[in-house]
């Protein structure tokens with residue numbers, strides 16, 4: 282078994298055309314059309330010389346020859362299901378390289394641990410995904426890493442002022458953002474953050490900009506093209522897309538991803554072959570699914586905005602063109618995606634009445650799957666944020682978060698309408 286060497290058919294560059302075949306050769310597996318699951322912990326070397334050469338490259342003991350590939354050694358280092366998946370996933374973001382993990386949190390934790398050490402500072406947007414928030418505020422601070430948070434929607438001037446005010450001790454090594462923010466869909470300007478990272482960099486300290494692109498990527502937002510260094514995914518969401526797998530990924534320049542992959546090897550946070558195989562299955566329909574979900578969401582957002590029991594809709598597709606957020610949306614997003622949050626008229630009681638009467642839409646956290654899901658951020662996904670901070674972020678008891686699936690949009694709207702009608 283040779284290591285896969287990506288070679289797209291001449292002239293084909295659209296990722297959706299390449300997801301079924303790219304970077305896999307049926308000759309490697311008895312002519313199997315689909316890449317099999319390489320359920321093996323270790324790989325046999327042809328001879329001792331080959332084993333020696335693979336280790337020299339894997340451990341950086343000498344420079345890799347121009348036509349030399351890193352061979353397969355052991356599934357914690359590399360495995361065909363992961364390598365082929367990484368090659369395919371890179372195409373959507375136009376990334377040089379990718380490394381996949383057994384969860385989004387594994388991708389986030391491993392990437393942050395690659396770039397941060399005691400005494401460093403991380404600057405991040407708020408609110409963040411709950412797991413990331415906990416990791417940064419409880420685990421990184423325990424390692425003497427200083428944390429500075431800024432509100433999603435803050436201007437460059439406000440962010441720089443905040444840094445000036447609070448950055449006495451540490452040295453900023455990373456700017457970490459999530460856009461659009463969860464659950465409020467507030468946009469963070471990626472290009473502006475790249476400028477800030479550049480401005481804070483010195484000749485021997487390049488500040489890395491990392492973007493959690495789970496909500497709109499990899500179809501509708503490409504942060505690397507706006508100056509980000511690293512793109513991170515919970516592949517559990519849109520990339521997996523069927524709510525049946527937990528996975529993550531980090532993408533960027535070859536030299537950056539090499540560093541992250543080395544840390545992945547020693548933390549052992551790589552994805553397993555089954556996960557790799559499932560995600561390859563998912564990538565074949567990624568564009569179909571995300572396009573259908575987005576089209577459904579556009580209709581549903583309009584429906585919600587016109588419903589008398591709905592006070593406010595938070596959706597990138599319905600931002601007022603006068604709002605400064607609109608310019609950011611136009612600049613960095615190809616579509617509004619399929620995550621909608623909205624405020625009901627009322628509070629927790631009304632929100633629960635609504636959620637308890639949904640039939641087609643399931644009451645569950647997570648997002649990006651083929652089925653529509655609804656949840657109550659204030660008491661579920663964001664319940665570990667104190668009330669005062671929740672309020673600062675715009676997370677209230679009347680807010681519902683909706684992940685729109687691929688069902689017939691009329692059926693989704695009927696379900697919403699019936700459940701809204703039960704609110705007293």
Ligand SMILES: *Cc1c(COP(=O)(O)O)cnc(C)c1O
Pocket residue numbers: 384385386387410412413459463493495496514515516517518527528529
């Ligand atoms: C779900 C999620 C994560 C965490 O990913 P897991 O796969 O659950 O570990 C990180 N960021 C965002 C934005 C998410 O939605």
